[in-house]
Amino acid sequence: MTLYTGTVVTVRPKSRVWRSIGENALYALGLPFLLLVVWGVWSTISPQKFFPGPIEIIQAFVDTWIGPQFFVDVVPSLARLGLGIVLSIAIGITAGTVIGSIRWLRELLEPTLEFFRAIPPPVLIPVVVLLLGITDATKVIVIVSGAIWPILLNTIEGVRATDAVMTETARSFGITRWQRLRYLVLPAASPQIMAGVRQGLSVALILMVISEMFSSSSGLGYRITYFQRNYLIAEMWSGILLLGLIGVLLATIFGIVERRVLSWYHGIKEVERA
Amino acid sequence: MPDTLLQVEHLKKIYESSTGSVEAIGDISFSMRSGELVCIVGPSGCGKTTLLKCIAGLLNPTAGSVELDGRKVTAPPASMALVFQEYGRSLYPWLTVHGNVELPLKHKRLARAERERLIVDALEAVGLDHAAKSYPWQLSGGMQQRVAIARAVAYQPEVLIMDEPFAAVDAQTRADLEDLVRGLHRDRGMSILFVTHDIDESVYLGERVIVLSKSPTWVQEDLAIDLAPERDQITTRALPRFTELRTHVYEQIQRAKRGEAIRAAA
Ligand SMILES: Nc1ncnc2c1ncn2[C@@H]1O[C@H](COP(=O)(O)OP(=O)(O)O)[C@@H](O)[C@H]1O
Numbered sequence: 001m002t003l004y005t006g007t008v009v010t011v012r013p014k015s016r017v018w019r020s021i022g023e024n025a026l027y028a029l030g031l032p033f034l035l036l037v038v039w040g041v042w043s044t045i046s047p048q049k050f051f052p053g054p055i056e057i058i059q060a061f062v063d064t065w066i067g068p069q070f071f072v073d074v075v076p077s078l079a080r081l082g083l084g085i086v087l088s089i090a091i092g093i094t095a096g097t098v099i100g101s102i103r104w105l106r107e108l109l110e111p112t113l114e115f116f117r118a119i120p121p122p123v124l125i126p127v128v129v130l131l132l133g134i135t136d137a138t139k140v141i142v143i144v145s146g147a148i149w150p151i152l153l154n155t156i157e158g159v160r161a162t163d164a165v166m167t168e169t170a171r172s173f174g175i176t177r178w179q180r181l182r183y184l185v186l187p188a189a190s191p192q193i194m195a196g197v198r199q200g201l202s203v204a205l206i207l208m209v210i211s212e213m214f215s216s217s218s219g220l221g222y223r224i225t226y227f228q229r230n231y232l233i234a235e236m237w238s239g240i241l242l243l244g245l246i247g248v249l250l251a252t253i254f255g256i257v258e259r260r261v262l263s264w265y266h267g268i269k270e271v272e273r274a
Numbered sequence: 275m276p277d278t279l280l281q282v283e284h285l286k287k288i289y290e291s292s293t294g295s296v297e298a299i300g301d302i303s304f305s306m307r308s309g310e311l312v313c314i315v316g317p318s319g320c321g322k323t324t325l326l327k328c329i330a331g332l333l334n335p336t337a338g339s340v341e342l343d344g345r346k347v348t349a350p351p352a353s354m355a356l357v358f359q360e361y362g363r364s365l366y367p368w369l370t371v372h373g374n375v376e377l378p379l380k381h382k383r384l385a386r387a388e389r390e391r392l393i394v395d396a397l398e399a400v401g402l403d404h405a406a407k408s409y410p411w412q413l414s415g416g417m418q419q420r421v422a423i424a425r426a427v428a429y430q431p432e433v434l435i436m437d438e439p440f441a442a443v444d445a446q447t448r449a450d451l452e453d454l455v456r457g458l459h460r461d462r463g464m465s466i467l468f469v470t471h472d473i474d475e476s477v478y479l480g481e482r483v484i485v486l487s488k489s490p491t492w493v494q495e496d497l498a499i500d501l502a503p504e505r506d507q508i509t510t511r512a513l514p515r516f517t518e519l520r521t522h523v524y525e526q527i528q529r530a531k532r533g534e535a536i537r538a539a540a
């Protein structure tokens with residue numbers, strides 16, 4: 001006389017997901033478009049030397065960045081940014097996992113790590129330049145030296161907080177240490193790790209620009225400073241616009257990856273709210 | 275005793291911590307034969323979970339020993355599966371129901387088809403074959419506990435250990451799950467050690483009920499349950515013998531709580 005009548009909560013159907021993405025895009029683009037119109041009208045009514053209108057900037061954008069200049073300035077910047085991010089994530093998660101799982105190591109290192117995290121990374125630029133000269137490696141190191149901290153510290157915290165019952169479950173089923181890392185510790189820490197990566201990304205973008213402003217002969221940061229010093233105002237603004245677009249692109253890629261990796265986590269949140 | 279499966283001898287557990295030491299288990303000895311369904315019942319905080327963790331090799335006892343199939347347990351044995359009290363924290367929310375049941379089988383070096391067969395079979399046994407692709411948090415509490423049971427069943431243990439598995443589910447689900455456990459015992463001949471604080475549950479399920487005293491704990495009584503093996507939620511619970519047994523266990527527990535019971539000289 002068993003009655004198996006449990007209900008299964010279903011996730012939202014695909015079509016509605018797409019519609020909600022469409023709605024989100026409409027919301028996301030609505031305000032920028034409105035601002036653009038206001039700005040255009042305003043700059044036509046009262047033109048200003050340092051604040052050119054949108055048409056002018058977009059014209060400068062096309063002239064400056066679409067063409068060979070893209071490979072001279074944008075590609076090297078993006079390459080250094082990409083390498084810096086990949087290294088920060090790889091080193092941050094690996095070291096964080098090791099430190100987080102070994103108690104004495106964690107207690108030994110945590111105060112020191114907090115200290116290093118508190119140092120503003122740009123001040124390290126002169127030091128690294130002294131040691132390595134003005135090379136691509138210098139800029140990548142500067143990016144890593146800032147972006148790694150939120151990833152490292154969040155990973156340590158996430159790995160440390162692995163649920164005791166989940167660990168005992170794994171042990172009772174004879175799951176080995178390595179398997180536990182892969183199937184328990186890292187997935188359990190993934191919400192915190194992803195939060196760290198999100199912070200790391202914005203730090204990395206800032207440091208990419210700053211490292212190029214200090215000491216460089218190519219790259220977005222260098223080029224924007226160059227335009228500014230030569231009073232190429234519309235060009236300067238177009239570089240800032242490009243930086244903004246790169247930021248949005250990074251956030252979009254991150255969002256896609258996060259939705260895949262943390263779909264279970266968002267699912268739980270949704271069920272809890274319901 | 276040729277077919278002794280589990281032998282617990284003079285087990286003692288003291289938790290040492292910075293705030294002082296807690297003697298959770300005084301001295302527990304009992305044995306369990308292969309194919310038996312034994313219930314352990316005792317008041318809250320008397321050390322039932324501690325006992326199970328020692329048996330499962332998750333905790334080292336302060337003194338005494340646990341032997342499974344004649345071998346001393348020092349680490350989690352491969353022939354044992356656990357169902358925890360906190361099912362919500364024992365299932366992995368990033369894995370589907372199928373993935374959760376599959377995980378302990380990954381290191382068993384089974385052929386893929388064989389592994390798949392075990393998973394499907396275990397999910398069918400608990401009536402969850404339709405929910406294989408769902409995630410645990412999409413299921414009700416009772417269904418989650420069935421996933422935990424399926425995971426243990428698919429592991430094909432010699433002995434299944436369950437720690438107050440139905441303490442947090444509603445009465446109807448609980449009755450269903452009790453019959454599910456009886457069914458696993460009857461149809462698959464599985465040896466089951468079932469811990470509960472519910473007296474009726476222990477009498478309804480068990481072939482033997484071991485009553486624990488309050489902390490520091492010892493075995494207050496080891497009672498054979500002489501009810502027919504075919505049990506039914508309505509008719510079995512209405513039997514005069516059932517009432518007698520449950521009253522007896524109830525009195526023992528009350529004495530245990532009052533700390534009246536005098537420990538028989540060993
Ligand atoms: N990790 C621990 N450290 C210290 N004391 C503990 C620990 N776990 C349990 N205890 C204590 O041991 C006693 C028995 O706990 P437990 O085995 O969980 O009892 P039960 O499962 O029967 O409710 C309780 O008094 C509890 O406070």
Ligand SMILES: [Mg+2]
Nearest residue numbers: 322323359438
């Ligand atoms: Mg308990």
